[in-house]
Amino acid sequence: MPTVGWIREDALEAFYEGTERTPDPGPPAKPTFRCPFCSSVFSIQKELHDHVYKNHRVERPVMLLGGREPSGRAVIRVPVGRSAIAFVNATAVRISIDGSDPQRCLPDAVPKKLADTRQGEMNLVLLNDSQVNAEPVSTCYAISFRIADAQELKRVEEAFAEILVSSSITRDAISCFLADQRTQGPGKEYATGLGYYCLGVLIKERPASEHLTTPLSRYRELYGSALQVLADFDRPLARLITGVIRFAMNDFSEAGSSTGYWELDLAKVLLSDPGRTRMPSSDKRAKRRPICPIDHGTARILDLAARMATQSRWSPILDDECREIANSDVLDATDHEKALAIWAAAAWRMGSTQSAIEPLTQIAAVYPFNSWAEQYLEHVSK
Ligand SMILES: [Zn+2]
Known part of the structure; x- marks a missing residue:
């Protein structure tokens, strides 16, 4: 039997239904x-893709110093002009100097700040927040400014000449140079580069008095570190040392630039372009004074290049002289290769192609001499 509740429910339902x-x-x-x-x-997914790609693409912001993007951690050793600094795809920049709170500014304001900084640590976060509803894309750079003025660099060179050029190189002398009062402060970076170089010379020469345990191959790392620092300095001493280092490491990428050191300029041209008709000529009248130490291996190769390139005729005696140096077991592998290359290039230049065959076969596949040796060898074996 239905209850009252049932009746009422049915009526409401009937009402709602209506x-x-x-x-x-x-x-x-x-x-x-x-x-x-x-x-x-x-209505089509592809259309959305195309639309987002076309209208809402957020490019990575980039800083350019002299046309190149610096690495995430960069050291600036020489002043950068305001015009050499550029920002691409950046809408804002957050700058923090020496650990201070980051300040937000427009990209246009940054070149002046960078160009005016001489010493300090700068953290830059470039932002591209051109899209309202998107997370900004950012790029970070940590830049160390270690810029010294000419006077400070000159003082470092004075200490270098006094401590490391006029007497023999020892670990103590290098420590003494790096601790010298003239090498502290803004010039320290330059001094460190020179220190790496001298330590490299020491490791490569291995004098018995130093009781070295560091392996010979470490000299290449030290030369590499020195090159990285010194290549930034536009000074005659830095240019000469970077020239010597590149030559020692068989890097002839800057063979055309003059270091003012005749033997080095001659050897660079001879080994990178043996077919060149005009070789750098020496100025015999110029007075010379030692300005930087050169490791004995490299010095021996430079002497060989100067002696062989200035011969007016070739003979088996010269072959023998070159062979002896090329086979010497106190020389490093890079110096053996250079000795062979000098032998091949000098004999070739003097028309003694038969003498050139022996060294050419040994360097035909050796970088960077293969750029010419392979071709010469093919030519004589025809
Ligand atoms: Zn859209």
């Missing part, structure tokens, strides 16, 4: 693709 009609849902809605950055809606 007033609320659920509309017919119809066929399923077409999928839509809504742009996350603006109000555009697309």
